[in-house]
Amino acid sequence: MSAIVTVYAVFGSQEEAERIGATVIGERLAACVNILAPCRSIYRWQGAIESAEEIPALFKTSAAGAEALVARIADLHSYDTPAITVWPIAHALDSYSDWVEAATGE
Numbered sequence: 001m002s003a004i005v006t007v008y009a010v011f012g013s014q015e016e017a018e019r020i021g022a023t024v025i026g027e028r029l030a031a032c033v034n035i036l037a038p039c040r041s042i043y044r045w046q047g048a049i050e051s052a053e054e055i056p057a058l059f060k061t062s063a064a065g066a067e068a069l070v071a072r073i074a075d076l077h078s079y080d081t082p083a084i085t086v087w088p089i090a091h092a093l094d095s096y097s098d099w100v101e102a103a104t105g106e
Contacts, residue, residue: 002063002088002089002090002091002092002097003062003063003064003097003101003106004060004061004062004063004089004092004096004097004100004101005060005061005062005063005066005086005087005088005089006058006059006060006086006087006089007030007058007059007060007061007066007069007070007073007084007085007086007087008056008057008058008059008083008084008085008086008087009056009057009059009073009077009082009083009084009085010039010041010054010055010056010057010082010083011054011055011056011057011077011078011082012052012054012055012078012079013055014035014038014055016055016077016078017033017035017055017057018035019076020057020073020076020077021033021035021057021059023072023076024059024069024072024073024076027072028103028104028105029061029065029068029069029072029104030059030060030061030069030104031060031061031099031100031102031103031104032059032060032100032103033057033058033059033060034057034058035055035056035057036055036056036057036058038053038054038055039053039054039055039056040052040053040054041053041054059073060100061100061104062100062101062104062106063088064106065104065106066086070084070086
């Protein structure tokens with residue numbers, strides 16, 4: 001198993017994704033964030049089926065730093081219950097893993 005992970009999160013706007021992405025990169029909690037194209041999310045919330053456009057993002061960080069990154073994203077996020085998950089990476093190019101770890105201070 002790789003020493004790095006991807007943290008997946010969705011945001012209510014492009015501006016929020018960029019603001020939070022820049023913040024966690026600046027704080028060295030993530031090495032990189034890929035902000036993806038808008039997506040349509042359909043979900044159950046407070047007993048009703050909802051639909052919204054959201055902005056998904058993929059954050060690259062060390063496995064050791066994932067918990068702190070998740071907590072920081074949640075702290076900065078506008079949603080009451082944000083979707084933030086950690087995806088393990090089974091294998092990555094050694095030089096890429098080394099870069100992620102160096103960029104996050106691990």
